[in-house]
Amino acid sequence: MSELVRSYPLSVRVRYAECDPMGILHHAKYLEFFEMGRVELLRASGFSYRELEDRGVFFVVFKLNVKYHLPSRFDDELLITTSIERMTRARIDHAYRVTRDGQLACEAASTLACVDGNGKIIPIPDEIFVPIPG
Amino acid sequence: MSELVRSYPLSVRVRYAECDPMGILHHAKYLEFFEMGRVELLRASGFSYRELEDRGVFFVVFKLNVKYHLPSRFDDELLITTSIERMTRARIDHAYRVTRDGQLACEAASTLACVDGNGKIIPIPDEIFVPIPG
Amino acid sequence: MSELVRSYPLSVRVRYAECDPMGILHHAKYLEFFEMGRVELLRASGFSYRELEDRGVFFVVFKLNVKYHLPSRFDDELLITTSIERMTRARIDHAYRVTRDGQLACEAASTLACVDGNGKIIPIPDEIFVPIPG
Amino acid sequence: MSELVRSYPLSVRVRYAECDPMGILHHAKYLEFFEMGRVELLRASGFSYRELEDRGVFFVVFKLNVKYHLPSRFDDELLITTSIERMTRARIDHAYRVTRDGQLACEAASTLACVDGNGKIIPIPDEIFVPIPG
Numbered sequence: 001m002s003e004l005v006r007s008y009p010l011s012v013r014v015r016y017a018e019c020d021p022m023g024i025l026h027h028a029k030y031l032e033f034f035e036m037g038r039v040e041l042l043r044a045s046g047f048s049y050r051e052l053e054d055r056g057v058f059f060v061v062f063k064l065n066v067k068y069h070l071p072s073r074f075d076d077e078l079l080i081t082t083s084i085e086r087m088t089r090a091r092i093d094h095a096y097r098v099t100r101d102g103q104l105a106c107e108a109a110s111t112l113a114c115v116d117g118n119g120k121i122i123p124i125p126d127e128i129f130v131p132i133p134g
Numbered sequence: 135m136s137e138l139v140r141s142y143p144l145s146v147r148v149r150y151a152e153c154d155p156m157g158i159l160h161h162a163k164y165l166e167f168f169e170m171g172r173v174e175l176l177r178a179s180g181f182s183y184r185e186l187e188d189r190g191v192f193f194v195v196f197k198l199n200v201k202y203h204l205p206s207r208f209d210d211e212l213l214i215t216t217s218i219e220r221m222t223r224a225r226i227d228h229a230y231r232v233t234r235d236g237q238l239a240c241e242a243a244s245t246l247a248c249v250d251g252n253g254k255i256i257p258i259p260d261e262i263f264v265p266i267p268g
Numbered sequence: 269m270s271e272l273v274r275s276y277p278l279s280v281r282v283r284y285a286e287c288d289p290m291g292i293l294h295h296a297k298y299l300e301f302f303e304m305g306r307v308e309l310l311r312a313s314g315f316s317y318r319e320l321e322d323r324g325v326f327f328v329v330f331k332l333n334v335k336y337h338l339p340s341r342f343d344d345e346l347l348i349t350t351s352i353e354r355m356t357r358a359r360i361d362h363a364y365r366v367t368r369d370g371q372l373a374c375e376a377a378s379t380l381a382c383v384d385g386n387g388k389i390i391p392i393p394d395e396i397f398v399p400i401p402g
Numbered sequence: 403m404s405e406l407v408r409s410y411p412l413s414v415r416v417r418y419a420e421c422d423p424m425g426i427l428h429h430a431k432y433l434e435f436f437e438m439g440r441v442e443l444l445r446a447s448g449f450s451y452r453e454l455e456d457r458g459v460f461f462v463v464f465k466l467n468v469k470y471h472l473p474s475r476f477d478d479e480l481l482i483t484t485s486i487e488r489m490t491r492a493r494i495d496h497a498y499r500v501t502r503d504g505q506l507a508c509e510a511a512s513t514l515a516c517v518d519g520n521g522k523i524i525p526i527p528d529e530i531f532v533p534i535p536g
Contacts, residue, residue: 016307016317017300020150021157021208021455022521027463028151028433032285035430039284039343049284050343053423060473061429066466071521074155075307075318119424119473150441150451151434155321156387161329162303165296166419173418173477183418184477187289194339195295200332205387209441209452253290253339288418289425289476296419342423 004130007083008041014076024071030106031064034096037082038112041094047128056117057125059092063111070105072098078105085109086134089123093134138264141217142175148210158205164240165198168230171216172246175228181262190251191259193226197245204239206232212239219243220268223257227268272398275351276309282344292339298374299332302364305350306380309362315396324385325393327360331379338373340366346373353377354402357391361402406532409485410443416478426473432508433466436498439484440514443496449530458519459527461494465513472507474500480507487511488536491525495536 012033020026038059039049052058072078079099086093091111098106114124123129146167154160172193173183186192206212213233220227225245232240248258257263280301288294306327307317320326340346347367354361359379366374382392391397414435422428440461441451454460474480481501488495493513500508516526525531 015300016154016303017160017162019155021153021155022460022462023155024521026151027466028430028437031430031433032283035284048343050341053342058424060424060470062470064429064466064468064470068462068464068466071462073318074321075316119426149434150437156326156328158387161332162296162299165299166417169296169418182477184475187476192290194290194336196336198295198332198334198336202328202330202332205328207452208455209450253292284422285428285430287423289421289423291423294419 003045004084005041005044007081008037008044010037010040010080010082012036012078012080014072014074014078016074019074022071024073025076027066027068030066030068030098030108033078033080033098034082034094034108034110037080037096038094041082041084042128052128057122058115058117059112060115061110062113064108065110066106066108068106070100070103072100072105076100084132087124087130087132089129090121092124137179138218139175139178141215142171142178144171144174144214144216146170146212146214148206148208148212150208153208156205158207159210161200161202164200164202164232164242167212167214167232168216168228168242168244171214171230172228175216175218176262186262192249192251193246194249195244196247198242199244200240200242202240204234204237206234206239210234218266221258221264221266223263224255226258271313272352273309273312275349276305276312278305278308278348278350280304280346280348282340282342282346284342287342290339292341293344295334295336298334298336298366298376301346301348301366302350302362302376302378305348305364306362309350309352310396313396320396325390326383326385327380328383329378330381332376333378334374334376336374338368338371340368340373344368352400355392355398355400357397358389360392405447406486407443407446409483410439410446412439412442412482412484414438414480414482416474416476416480418476421476424473426475427478429468429470432468432470432500432510435480435482435500436484436496436510436512439482439498440496443484443486444530447530454530460517460519461514462517463512464515466510467512468508468510470508472502472505474502474507478502486534489526489532489534491531492523494526
């Protein structure tokens with residue numbers, strides 16, 4: 001992968017079903033947004049995560065930190081900016097910033113490992129590997 | 135399957151994350167409860183749906199009718215009664231009644247077909263088949 | 269509401285977290301798409317469902333029929349076409365067609381009632397009411 | 403609250419709809435389990451989170467760390483052990499351990515703040531406050 005896109009902004013509108021009785025986006029739902037962010041970041045570099053899985057390459061989250069700053073409500077438009085912070089053969093570190101009208105609503109960091117179809121950890125394949133020191 | 139259990143009551147407590155800004159159980163969540171009801175109904179007859187899938191036998195919903203009678207709130211305890219109404223080689227019809235303190239909250243009916251690992255429709259296997267005229 | 273939009277097409281990409289172990293969009297998730305379709309249909313007529321709720325006007329689903337025709341996979345782009353079929357003071361009937369590359373994946377129909385903040389059924393308010401005989 | 407229960411084990415069976423195309427419990431779903439763990443821990447001390455909310459006392463997650471150790475599959479029974487690690491007037495720190503057949507599947511820590519119905523931060527009310535130095 002010669003032209004790795006390092007950061008990608010994804011716009012997401014908060015769905016009704018994603019909000020809880022407080023009337024705000026449930027805190028677990030951000031993790032789905034981060035996952036969508038990673039998929040779109042990969043696509044921006046010319047890769048389809050679905051095709052990777054079809055070839056037996058899977059990524060699993062094994063560490064996650066989240067800080068929630070501002071609540072979001074139904075119908076809010078959020079900007080999820082996903083960045084690759086570090087990549088070795090063994091792991092990828094991403095950072096995430098969620099903003100609403102320019103204000104920071106949530107920030108997070110995750111570490112992913114690459115596994116095969118049986119869940120066994122494998123090195124990140126050549127095709128999507130670019131060394132990025134942290 | 136000689137001793138088919140025809141009806142099974144499953145108790146479910148409504149989770150916070152399952153409720154929406156109206157403060158009530160989101161209407162889509164009932165479908166997950168029906169799915170849980172089918173799994174437990176099968177288990178009551180001595181079968182594990184997970185093991186069926188491991189052997190390449192899957193069930194897919196292809197028709198569904200739901201009537202919502204009363205809203206349910208976070209922390210409510212619901213009783214999901216799942217019944218087999220009809221079984222042929224090609225399909226299973228289930229009925230569902232959701233009650234809260236004896237009051238009918240929701241009722242539904244579904245039709246499922248059996249598919250293999252590639253999504254191709256197959257006859258319901260002998261081991262779990264008992265003809266039930268509708 | 270003088271210029272009621274009767275039908276609206278919404279494009280949705282299937283999320284990873286929305287798919288189940290069969291690798292397909294979980295059947296309950298379509299109901300969230302229908303809800304999104306109704307919100308966008310309303311917006312196309314110049315109304316915000318969020319603002320309606322802020323003024324104490326809520327819509328609740330009380331009947332729903334769904335037919336699933338084709339499975340959808342992660343990353344598929346679906347077109348959700350939501351239409352108003354009938355509107356009286358007491359209820360709104362919607363129809364939904366979900367297509368993927370022009371093929372029908374799912375179709376559905378729902379009936380909604382209007383309630384106030386306490387869940388009491390109220391007539392659909394003037395501002396969004398246009399009589400549509402079924 | 404004189405008899406605060408400091409730790410509570412909750413048994414949860416993984417639902418089909420909670421698993422993803424890898425066939426494993428989606429990583430975002432653990433957060434719902436932690437939330438359920440907090441609700442049951444509170445109940446074990448004689449409090450209903452629903453009643454707290456009805457009186458205008460809400461808890462919001464503002465920090466979260468998760469480490470995923472082992473994947474879980476559909477139908478697995480998980481034990482979610484939720485503990486209060488620290489409580490001041492301003493915040494509660496919880497720790498979570500998720501085990502399956504005695505093996506650690508996931509561990510996590512969260513920090514919650516107390517807010518009123520408008521989302522404004524308030525001191526944790528007397529009735530449920532017991533100082534716990536970290």
